[in-house]
Amino acid sequence: MKYRIVQVAEHERGRDWQVKDVDDISAFMASVGAQLQGITASPQLRPELQGQPIYDKFAGPCWGGVEEGESIVRYESWRAYEILST
Secondary structure: OEEEEEEEEEEOOEEEEEEEEEOOHHHHHHHOOOOEEEEOOOOOOOHHHOOOEEEOOEEEEEEEEEEOOEEEEEEEEHHHHHHHOO
């Protein structure tokens, strides 16, 4: 399983989308100061999302599809989520 992080940086010339793939979601979230809020256990979600961690600074886990046979679990900063959801 691969984790994809989507963030947006606002600056005077517009937005820069930052997308990075990480293998260790716990280490990444610790590096940005995100706190673990719980574990996904909603039966309405895809099986790949079951048991995935929930963090305070990010929306997710979200389904990110499959690439090269590997499932992608996506997390979006709240700002990226807000922009992408409108």
